[in-house]
Amino acid sequence: MQYNSIVAAEVLAAYAGHMTPTDSKTATRNVTLLVLAQAILGAQMPIIFTIGGLAGQSLATNLCYATLPISLIVLGSMITAAPLSAFMQRYGRRAGFALGALGGALGGAVGAWGLYQASFPFFLLGSLLTGIYMSAQGFYRFAAADTVSDTFRPKAISYVMAGGLASAVIGPQLVKLTSDAYVIPFLGSYIAVIVLNLLGSLLFVFLDIPRLESTSQTNEAGRTRWQLLTTPRIAVSVICAMVSYALMNLVMTSTPLAVVGCGFDSNTAADVVTAHVLAMFAPSFFTGHLIAKFGVERIVAAGLLILTGAGLVALQGVALENFFVALILLGLGWNFGFIGATTMLASAHTPNERGRIQGMNDLIVFGGVTVASLSSGGLMNCSGGTAIEGWTAVNMAMAPFLILAGGCLIWLMMRQAADRLA
Secondary structure (H helix, E strand, O other): OHHHHHHHHHHHHHHOOOOOHHHHHHHHHHHHHHHHHHHHHHHHHHHHHHHHHHHHHHHOOOHHHOOHHHHHHHHHHHHHHHHHHHHHHHHOHHHHHHHHHHHHHHHHHHHHHHHHOOOHHHHHHHHHHHHHHHHHHHOHHHHHOOOOOOOOHHHHHHHHHHOHHHHHHHHHHHHHHHOOOOOOOOHHHHHHHHHHHHHHHHHHHHOOOOOHHHHOOOOOOOOOHHHHHOOHHHHHHHHHHHHHHHHHHHHHHHHHHHHHHOOOOHHHHHHHHHHHHHHHHOOHHHHHHHHHHHOHHHHHHHHHHHHHHHHHHHOOOOOHHHHHHHHHHHHHHHHHHHHHHHHHHHOOOOHHHHHHHHHHHHHHHHHHHHHHHHHHHHHHHHOOOOHHHHHHHHHHOOHHHHHHHHHHHHHHHHHHHHHHHO
């Protein structure tokens, strides 16, 4: 596979002169395995985000709760982020990622049972369990940075995120193949989710990332959670990551409902989601290079500006091309904003603080995403009499949060400039 050879070459180049041959091979294997995990296991997320709201709409007695299944996935991710980070701190990345795949398989099984029984509560429970997988997937990007050099870290994170490029194709295509495979709509898609988790979990058998206890060369505990969160660079990275991810989720969650509500079919909605997820991950092949060349702050700023552009395009109308262009910009803006913020965070703490701040980061980020997801269904279905009015409300809601993140980033850049002059 050409892409894997590119990853291998980059890893080996970054490690030349700094690692033994054995170490470089381990780093190469780890990054490659995480890329494949992102591609295979990650395919379940486009599946669920494409059909979750539509399935919820068919089961819920109140249309305002149509996107509640997606919201509960994000909620499950939020509440398990800190415990899962602590679990991996103690037992290692391999065990944590296997646990995440188990949660994904269990969530798919319970969700399928909910569809079979036409039970909205069971379907919601399956969604909550799927959040365990979503939380684990969020740590793939941090795991990519565990065994690589400082200079290669942005590229390693980007390559792992680029694995989502395959998931962007696999997931929606599986929706088309499986959503009507049974009499019960979408049941086949949830069975496909179970299979993806069971097959993808085998990858982690070959992952070799030492636990922190065996690699740390110091007994220092590091800063407290409060000290970490009040460090300017960490605080701004968390805010920018939260806003980038939350706004992407806010709009993406409502997209299938908006597309279908404006007269298109579910296959067209899947195509729009495919374009969006491709835009989320395709830039990852060069995002790390851009960060290295222009600096992480500028890339995060570019991401926030592109997210603004996505909202402006969506507000221009509900023609099919508007949906495609807006969702492509949404994915690109998320990529720059989220990967940039992740890189900023990864360079602002010590290995001893890894489990503490990464879990706290994802708790805050997915807390914001949960609120956005919960708000998405209400804005889409309950803020106006038509799908157009709901879609307008969803995109208008982006503005204050983009202003917040942009203001924080400008403050950090001015502070760093002043420190350099002092």
